[in-house]
Amino acid sequence: MSNQKLRKLFWKTWNFIVHEDSIASFVVDAILIVVLGKFVLFPLIGMLMGSAFPVVAVVSGSMDHNDMGFESWWLANQEAYESYGMGGADFEQFPQNNGFEKGDVLVIKGISVNELKVGDVIVYSVVNRRDPIIHRIVSLDPIATKGDANLGQLSFESNITPQQIHGKAVVLVPYIGWVKVGAMELFGLL
Structure with a gap:
């Protein structure tokens, strides 16, 4: 896949997650929050504390x-x-x-x-x-x-x-x- 296609896919995904007001976007947002919280934020805070x-x-x-x-x-x-x-x-x-x-x-x-x-x-x-x-x-x-x-x-x-x-x-x-x-x-x- 070319850089231009990757960039276009990235921005399309970004707009879906951040700007779209649909049930599908809300579900993806909720999943991302849980996954990032559990596997990134929580372990990072654990290391710091x-x-x-x-x-x-x-x-x-x-x-x-x-x-x-x-x-x-x-x-x-x-x-x-x-x-x-x-x-x-x-x-x-x-x-x-x-x-x-x-x-x-x-x-x-x-x-x-x-x-x-x-x-x-x-x-x-x-x-x-x-x-x-x-x-x-x-x-x-x-x-x-x-x-x-x-x-x-x-x-x-x-x-x-x-x-x-x-x-x-x-x-x-x-x-x-x-x-x-x-x-x-x-x-x-x-």
């Missing part, structure tokens, strides 16, 4: 403080956290100290286990669970977590190994994860 899970959508309410405000939330949860040696003043200094909600998105940075601190929110994998867990560290020796909204610790939250940990939450973006949550609920994956 040093994590296999650089962006995670929150799919449960285990870290939700239910808009209670810190004082009310702390009164309801004080006993659980004091059993780990944490006071309210400590908790107020933690990142994401007001929790986060289902549908929020967290940006995750890969981090050495030696850099983790009590109160950090980490993302880690658990055997036989499809989605990674996003919970707060309550102990470093051994590494253990707890969901802020959970009454107690779940069985998989104690003795977390460094190999399970994908990174630490560094940025919270509210609501934009609802696209993923909605799709997962639609297809029965939640």
Whole structure:
């Protein structure tokens, strides 16, 4: 194929994708967005952030403080956290100290286990669970977590190994994860 024919094909394709307002063009646009996001953008962000899970959508309410405000939330949860040696003043200094909600998105940075601190929110994998867990560290020796909204610790939250940990939450973006949550609920994956 000659350069002129290739150039003409390129511009015809470009106009179809970018400028045409048809159902076929919309479908191609959607496919391109998903493919480029999954195979280009997501891996690139992962390389930059040093994590296999650089962006995670929150799919449960285990870290939700239910808009209670810190004082009310702390009164309801004080006993659980004091059993780990944490006071309210400590908790107020933690990142994401007001929790986060289902549908929020967290940006995750890969981090050495030696850099983790009590109160950090980490993302880690658990055997036989499809989605990674996003919970707060309550102990470093051994590494253990707890969901802020959970009454107690779940069985998989104690003795977390460094190999399970994908990174630490560094940025919270509210609501934009609802696209993923909605799709997962639609297809029965939640």
